[in-house]
Amino acid sequence: MAFVNRDLFTFAASKVLKLERKVKVAAVSYLNTKPLLFGFRDHPVMDMIDLSVDYPAKIAQQLVDGDVDVALVPVAIIPKLKEYHIISDYCIGAEGPVASVCMFSEVPLNAIKRIYLDYQSRTSVALLKVLVKEYWKLDVTFIEAEGRFQDLIKGTDAGVVIGDRALEQRKVSPFIYDLAEHWNRFTSLPFVFAAWIANKALPAEFIKQFNDANSIGVHNIPAVVAENPYETYDLTTYYTRDISYPLTPAKRQGMQKFLSYLQQEQ
Numbered sequence: 001m002a003f004v005n006r007d008l009f010t011f012a013a014s015k016v017l018k019l020e021r022k023v024k025v026a027a028v029s030y031l032n033t034k035p036l037l038f039g040f041r042d043h044p045v046m047d048m049i050d051l052s053v054d055y056p057a058k059i060a061q062q063l064v065d066g067d068v069d070v071a072l073v074p075v076a077i078i079p080k081l082k083e084y085h086i087i088s089d090y091c092i093g094a095e096g097p098v099a100s101v102c103m104f105s106e107v108p109l110n111a112i113k114r115i116y117l118d119y120q121s122r123t124s125v126a127l128l129k130v131l132v133k134e135y136w137k138l139d140v141t142f143i144e145a146e147g148r149f150q151d152l153i154k155g156t157d158a159g160v161v162i163g164d165r166a167l168e169q170r171k172v173s174p175f176i177y178d179l180a181e182h183w184n185r186f187t188s189l190p191f192v193f194a195a196w197i198a199n200k201a202l203p204a205e206f207i208k209q210f211n212d213a214n215s216i217g218v219h220n221i222p223a224v225v226a227e228n229p230y231e232t233y234d235l236t237t238y239y240t241r242d243i244s245y246p247l248t249p250a251k252r253q254g255m256q257k258f259l260s261y262l263q264q265e266q
């Protein structure tokens with residue numbers, strides 16, 4: 001009899017998966033995650049999980065601390081996990097510009113002196129540092145931002161903002177540097193911001209159900225858009241042109257390249 005994480009699941013003699021407790025799952029609370037969560041509501045996997053949502057840096061900490069079993073975490077925290085398993089065929093990625101992860105400023109790149117870093121992010125702030133050092137080669141100071149820091153993006157102070165707040169900031173700042181677009185120009189590879197990662201091995205049957213739930217919204221974008229009215233940015237464009245959900249081999253390659261830059265930094 002095969003056991004996978006006995007505190008979570010056992011396989012009874014009948015080979016039917018038996019859940020010892022619910023799998024704790026944490027997802028990103030932004031609009032970018034709505035297509036992935038759309039299919040969960042009426043899906044059998046809902047009986048197997050406890051689902052919570054929060055901003056990326058928070059759920060990253062929850063997965064590292066073992067407070068949850070699976071989370072849609074920033075890939076930059078992978079090196080902090082003792083054990084990790086990418087359990088899904090879906091991610092928050094981009095093949096070109098992503099629209100919602102940008103450095104905003106009032107001045108062009110070469111005039112920027114300081115950059116505020118979004119406290120809700122782990123991947124994008126790490127990506128920004130890679131681009132500043134390896135691609136743009138800028139001499140700037142980084143500031144860990146907190147609260148509503150977008151109002152501090154003024155003069156020669158730029159700021160990296162992610163998620164829905166970035167979609168809003170697009171209407172405010174004259175200069176917008178899309179980090180996924182610049183990564184793509186730098187490496188010719190797509191980028192993965194967040195992936196569904198487990199901190200323990202989970203049974204194949206659970207992963208299959210979990211993937212199925214993820215895929216429903218991705219294949220029904222008009223229905224996802226219809227139930228999320230949003231004036232600031234066109235969500236059909238966001239979900240079909242900007243964000244790219246399938247975790248393809250090229251995206252895995254982009255992710256490995258990004259992680260190798262993070263390793264060099266240490």
Ligand SMILES: C=C(O[C@@H]1C=C(C(=O)O)C=C[C@H]1O)C(=O)O
Pocket residue numbers: 028030032056057073074075092098100101120121122123124125162163164166193194
């Ligand atoms: C594309 C995005 O990707 C996100 C960026 C993350 C990060 O910077 O750590 C984490 C999760 C994703 O939500 C976004 O938030 O807009």
